Amino acid sequence: MERDPPGLSVRDVVVSFGGIKALEGVSVDVSPGEVLGVIGPNGAGKTTLFNVICGFVRPQSGTLSWRGEPLGRVHPDRLAALGIARTLQGVGLFDGLTVLENVMVGAHRFRRANLGSAMLGLPWSDIDERRLRDRAVEALTRLGCSEVADRLPGTLPYAVQKRVALARALACDPALLMLDEPAGGLDARELTDLGELIGSLGSSVAVMLVDHHMDFVVSVCHRVVVLDFGRVIADGEPATVQHDPRVLEAYLGREAEPADAMSATGAADAHD
């Protein structure tokens, strides 16, 4: 190990579901300011890796550390407090809450009022609400969604919903932003906007993203990790990884899905 990154460090993680090994000794690092792409054919373990980091899946072995501290038993509900935010495949917004309320839930770690005062309707729980509201509006404005704040997510175009989901993740002011298929369903212009936004996050935020859209991954990510059958088969700069023979084999060498290649089309949104 050449460095001990202050960001996220995943070491030798093993996960199996029944007899199937989803991850076999995976190690990945992300540092602040870095944008890491995780790619691989369907079923390679990308989402499982995300789920391990989020605590949805317990690894059989291996360790995780975040900012030098071991992430022992990760509870999903502690992530936001640790500065880790994640978007979900698709959009994962709360259908019954307005756009603004959705983002306010994302910001709620900045609340002050406790349960008792909220139940008694004491004044500072109202002030608290306003603080969350301000933060949420700020995040929405950043994503250019402030004018739909009072709409229900289901009434908005898909691309706008995805932006709202991203605003919600940013509202908790994360130090690690995990994006699960952020490019899915977006057109070329929206992809450019998304790329610029990710680029503008600055040197304090580490980004980890899973996506099938190769052009997007190559243009946005500083480094790419390729998973295949639960193993890391390549780790490096996008341009290098793209031409790695093992990566080409992983994508092209499978008879069942020859079309799902590292081509420029990258339109692999089959499961949406």
Added chain:
Amino acid sequence: MTKFIDLTLNGISTGAIYAAVALALVLIWRSTRIVNFAQGAMLMFTTFIASAVLNGGGSYVLAFVVALAAGLALGGVIERVVVRPVENAPPLNAVILTLGLYTLLVAIAGMIWGNTPRSFPAAFSLRGYRVGGTNLLFTPNDTFTVLVVIAVAVALALLFRRTSLGLRMRASAFAPEVARLLGVRVGRMLTLGWALAAMTGALAGVLVAPSVFLGPNSFDPILIIGFVAAVLGGLDSPPGAVIGGVVLGLALSYVSGYEGSALVPLAALVILVVVLMVRPTGLFAATRERRV
């Protein structure tokens, strides 16, 4: 005409109680997708506790507060201890569980307080207001009932709509996994949801007890009517539950007044069947596209 006014006023005050029961059922359905068949037994239990306070020399106000506090505690404990283990199990497990809880609470109440129904005092006079020489069928106690239920409904609405705690509770109800990912302690929200629901149920128990007497089984019909009211309101919407309760209270009051009180349970069930056939999402469903 006087009879119509009497029946309307009576319908509003009983409707307020149905609304509270419906609200208790809806709060639990929203947060945990469980129809709480034990709700009737839970509010029976807390009303017995209030009765014990009164028998011990406590004032009505004290008994009232104790009943609500007991409801909060009972709801929270039941969620934590009994419901939590079946949270991710098939829905039928929870149904069986709440039915078992009903039996358990009824049996325990019988063992502690006996099976002979006892009377429970009203907060205010049960003599109707005098208007122009006749006594209305609406009493000061009915006024109290309606006002208290409105106050609780408004307080819950403010909690859910205006506080970040309420926002987190709603988020947990809509998508627990997503809420968890955003840092919401979903488990706590569910416990709190059950506690608030049971408190609202406890309120209904204390309010209805003067007119039905207090025994281990005396609140069973109220639960059924409250359930119909909840379904009428869409099962998912607290405002719908309140409106459903009042509408049902009025309807049953007219049935009782014009056709005879024996028909009331039948009428409630007919309304339930008709609503489920014609508009299964309820008359006031908040989100119509969300079918279960």
